[in-house]
Amino acid sequence: SASGFGSLVWFRKGLRVHDNPALEYASKGSQFLYPVFVIDPHYMELDPSAFSPGSSRSGVNRIRFLLESLKDLDSSLKKLGSRLLVLKGEPGEVLVRCLQEWKVNMLCFEYDTDPYYQALDVRVKDYASSTGVEVFSPVSHTLFNPADIIEKNGGKPPLSYQSFVKIAGEPSCATSELVMSYSSLPPIGEVGNLGISEVPTLEELGYREDEIAEWTPFRGGESEALQRLTKSISDKAWVANFEKPKGDPSAFLKPATTVLSPYLKFGCLSSRYFYQCLKNIYKDVKKHTSPPVSLLGQLLWREFFYTTAFGTPNFDKMRGNRICKQIPWNEDHAMLAAWRDGKTGYPWIDAIMVQLLKWGWMHHLARHCVACFLTRGDLFIHWEQGRDVFERLLIDSDWAINNGNWMWLSCSSFFYQYNRIYSPISFGKKYDPDGKFIRHFLPVLKDMPKQYIYEPWTAPLSVQTKAKCIVGKDYPKPMVLHDTASKECKRKMGETYALNKKKEGKVDDEDLKNLR
Ligand code: FAD
Numbered sequence: 001s002a003s004g005f006g007s008l009v010w011f012r013k014g015l016r017v018h019d020n021p022a023l024e025y026a027s028k029g030s031q032f033l034y035p036v037f038v039i040d041p042h043y044m045e046l047d048p049s050a051f052s053p054g055s056s057r058s059g060v061n062r063i064r065f066l067l068e069s070l071k072d073l074d075s076s077l078k079k080l081g082s083r084l085l086v087l088k089g090e091p092g093e094v095l096v097r098c099l100q101e102w103k104v105n106m107l108c109f110e111y112d113t114d115p116y117y118q119a120l121d122v123r124v125k126d127y128a129s130s131t132g133v134e135v136f137s138p139v140s141h142t143l144f145n146p147a148d149i150i151e152k153n154g155g156k157p158p159l160s161y162q163s164f165v166k167i168a169g170e171p172s173c174a175t176s177e178l179v180m181s182y183s184s185l186p187p188i189g190e191v192g193n194l195g196i197s198e199v200p201t202l203e204e205l206g207y208r209e210d211e212i213a214e215w216t217p218f219r220g221g222e223s224e225a226l227q228r229l230t231k232s233i234s235d236k237a238w239v240a241n242f243e244k245p246k247g248d249p250s251a252f253l254k255p256a257t258t259v260l261s262p263y264l265k266f267g268c269l270s271s272r273y274f275y276q277c278l279k280n281i282y283k284d285v286k287k288h289t290s291p292p293v294s295l296l297g298q299l300l301w302r303e304f305f306y307t308t309a310f311g312t313p314n315f316d317k318m319r320g321n322r323i324c325k326q327i328p329w330n331e332d333h334a335m336l337a338a339w340r341d342g343k344t345g346y347p348w349i350d351a352i353m354v355q356l357l358k359w360g361w362m363h364h365l366a367r368h369c370v371a372c373f374l375t376r377g378d379l380f381i382h383w384e385q386g387r388d389v390f391e392r393l394l395i396d397s398d399w400a401i402n403n404g405n406w407m408w409l410s411c412s413s414f415f416y417q418y419n420r421i422y423s424p425i426s427f428g429k430k431y432d433p434d435g436k437f438i439r440h441f442l443p444v445l446k447d448m449p450k451q452y453i454y455e456p457w458t459a460p461l462s463v464q465t466k467a468k469c470i471v472g473k474d475y476p477k478p479m480v481l482h483d484t485a486s487k488e489c490k491r492k493m494g495e496t497y498a499l500n501k502k503k504e505g506k507v508d509d510e511d512l513k514n515l516r
Pocket residue numbers: 244257258259260261262264265298299301302303305362363364365367368371390394396397398399401402403405406409
């Protein structure tokens with residue numbers, strides 16, 4: 001059997017059958033097809049400081065989402081006469097062993113711009129070509145190839161959304177036909193003895209089912225993604241009128257946006273298919289919103305961050321990152337921990353952080369509020385530390401988008417109006433005067449009368465007693481006074497900006513010299 005033409009399709013993101021060019025290419029003309037997913041310990045290291053910032057261990061909700069996605073993929077492949085081969089270990093080593101053992105002729109995997117995969121893929125590709133294995137690695141996670149945009153822009157990524165949109169133009173998927181399904185796939189060849197398993201359980205990966213009190217309501221997988229997409233866009237008027245940031249960040253029973261981000265993150269949903277669906281709706285309606293506020297415009301935000309991230313060395317750090325302002329953030333572990341654990345004493349902020357812990361998803365503006373609060377708004381703590389907390393707990397945690405947005409919210413890059421600070425009291429109140437969102441995620445406050453729900457420390461003791469919530473005992477006092485803290489933050493940002501300006505001037509001169 002080893003004489004037949006064999007292909008290996010390596011799933012990483014792109015956990016789908018529809019619009020999957022790597023799968024399509026691998027299946028064409030192959031006698032045997034090996035669909036592989038490698039469980040990478042890099043993302044699930046068990047360490048004693050599992051919940052400390054900086055731990056690279058993925059939160060339990062995201063791992064569960066991943067396992068659900070793998071199960072769904074496996075069952076779709078089974079319907080086509082194939083199945084998912086799950087292996088465990090350092091992916092580079094595992095892949096090399098598979099290529100050797102199965103004597104495959106071709107290796108196909110989706111191109112990935114994240115630095116982790118860039119480094120890994122070079123190793124795997126080098127090995128493959130040195131042994132005569134053909135490699136096919138198409139761009140299908142994004143609408144555009146970030147490298148093309150950077151080239152069109154003279155070698156540097158565009159740093160504003162407007163210029164990005166102008167340079168990018170229409171993606172090729174606007175006109176191409178996507179392969180959405182198959183009638184069958186080539187069978188799997190001899191798999192030998194490589195430690196192939198079924199999709200593991202959480203326990204097998206070192207997670208405990210009871211690690212959190214509430215599971216995310218969002219289920220992983222391509223089937224779920226396509227259903228969710230269909231439902232999200234079934235109301236054409238809603239799609240046509242979509243306008244961000246106008247939605248309600250406190251809506252949680254029916255979120256104001258699509259919640260397709262975790263599906264796009266894992267590639268359970270093709271962004272190119274999503275794009276085509278939106279274009280088709282726009283054709284059918286008289287009038288629709290436009291980027292940056294439209295739903296299609298949201299997809300372009302994703303492209304924008306993928307492009308800037310790909311074209312910026314050290315994009316995930318302040319130091320050595322040429323688009324990131326150098327800001328003397330404070331080190332304060334206790335404050336960071338209070339923010340992370342939803343114990344700032346500001347119910348709006350704390351409820352959002354609890355939603356992050358329990359659901360792994362929050363509305364975009366809710367993310368704005370807590371990111372601003374941690375950094376330039378109130379606590380003046382480093383965006384990298386907030387980024388770490390999000391990276392671990394979000395089910396849609398995405399390297400390019402998360403880092404880009406943290407730089408944005410901390411006024412480190414892209415956005416510089418540091419005087420515009422979200423109030424942890426009045427911002428949420430505008431949308432949710434009764435505090436339903438707070439009562440849901442912080443049940444300790446569920447009986448607090450509405451006039452105190454955003455500022456429980458102002459409630460008379462008799463009211464606190466009646467609501468069975470004594471501030472300072474059952475719920476924390478505010479850790480900072482927003483008015484003074486935010487003033488101090490603005491002052492520091494002003495100073496830093498002035499200093500950066502001087503330095504940036506110098507750097508520009510250097511750049512000019514280099515050009516000459
Ligand atoms: P919708 O409004 O329905 O948008 C559809 C899709 O467009 C999203 O699924 C997403 O893929 C994309 N999109 C929307 N907004 C943005 C944006 N601002 N930047 C880039 N792409 C966008 N999003 C992530 O996917 N992963 C992250 O790790 C992440 N970290 C963030 C960190 C901070 C501090 C902030 C402020 C935002 C972050 N976002 C992140 C962006 C945004 O909040 C989410 O993409 C969005 O809320 C997801 O919900 P949705 O799918 O309902 O969005």
